[in-house]
Amino acid sequence: MSIQSVINREIFAPSDQKLLVAIEAKRRNKRKLPFLAAGREGKYKTFICLSATNKPPVQLFITKVKQFEGSPRLIKRSQWNVDQLRQVNGVNPNRDCPEFDLVFDRSLDQWMAASDAEKCMFIQVLYHACQNYWMAKDVQANPGEAGRDPQKPAGPESRKGPAVPRTNFINCQSKLMEDACTMNMVIYRCKIFLNRMKSTMLPPPRPRPAGQAKSGAKSAGVKSRTSSPARPPRGSMKKAVRRASQALGERGDRLWRAEDKTAHMMDSARLFSNTAHKVRTRTV
Incomplete structure (x- = not known):
């Protein structure tokens, strides 16, 4: 069973929601909390999830889910409504990259996806889900403008209801937005599957011995005299x-x-x- 199926079953199905997309990511700039003990919770994986409610009116949520090392249990941490999402920054509009930023009303999260394909798939699904969500909100606020293009804002004389907050997508590739197609999604899913298979087949990196700590002499260009783990004599x-x-x-x-x-x-x-x-x- 894939990780998306597990997250949907354990986190969103009990809340009568459906998972649209989930990617593994980590913060580019870790937050420093000096009043907490360092490493108290241990290592964990973070998943950024986009979900929607099953019953109308449809609501979109961005949820942060964690899975701690050695435990199959998934824990829901933070959750935001798409109405609170002010900006999605793709960082580089010219090439695929794993970095992206999510700007909310009172917070800025800088993420790095596990791979380029996961980030591209997340932005593509998020963009089109937001387009449908905004269109539905426009119809609810202004029933007479059901056929208007959501990309073209209406003038103040034609808008009857309150202004609908929009999420601004910047530095995102056009193939993820207006020029997106189903084939891109298939390609991204294949790349994600291959990357995960590769990560499971490769052995984990060996931890560095405690004696090989970085010192000022190393930074100055002096070679360290710390030898590799001693081999037994012949x-x-x-x-x-x-x-x-x-x-x-x-x-x-x-x-x-x-x-x-x-x-x-x-x-x-x-x-x-x-x-x-x-x-x-x-x-x-």
Whole structure:
């Protein structure tokens, strides 16, 4: 089962919502909270999710979900309504990149997706979901303007209801917005699947030994004299091989002795069986 199915089942289905898209991301600039113990919660994965309610009027929510290392449980942390989302910054409009920013009424979150494809898929789904959401809001506020293009704001003389807040998409590629197509979504999903398969097949990075801390001499260009983890000397390797071969030899001797005893017991049992058979025939 994919992680999106698990998030939808555990987080959004109980709230009568459906998950539209979920991507793994991490903050580009970590927030410093000195009054909390460092590393108290341990390592975790963060998923940025876009969900919609199943019942009208439809509401869109951006939710932050965490999964701590060693635990299959998912925890919902922060949630914002799309009405609070003021800006989506794609950072680079000329090429695919994993960085993007979400600007809300009272906060700015700078994220880095797990891959370029995940970020592109998230922005594409978010943009089109916002377009449908704004169109529905316009229809509710101004029933007479149901056929108006949501990209073209109406003048003050034609607008009857209150102004509908809009999310501004900047520095986003056109292929994710007006020029988006279903084929792009298929390509992004394939790339995400391949990246996740690659990450699961590669071994995790080895932790750096505590003695290899960075110092001022390293930053000045001086090579560190800290050697790699010490290998056992050749003499100890020879002793270990000799001990292993000796243990195998002793085990082989014990197996041979056990096999001889087994053969002797089989002969004794066969002799006893023949003797018992002769005694029985004589008595009869």
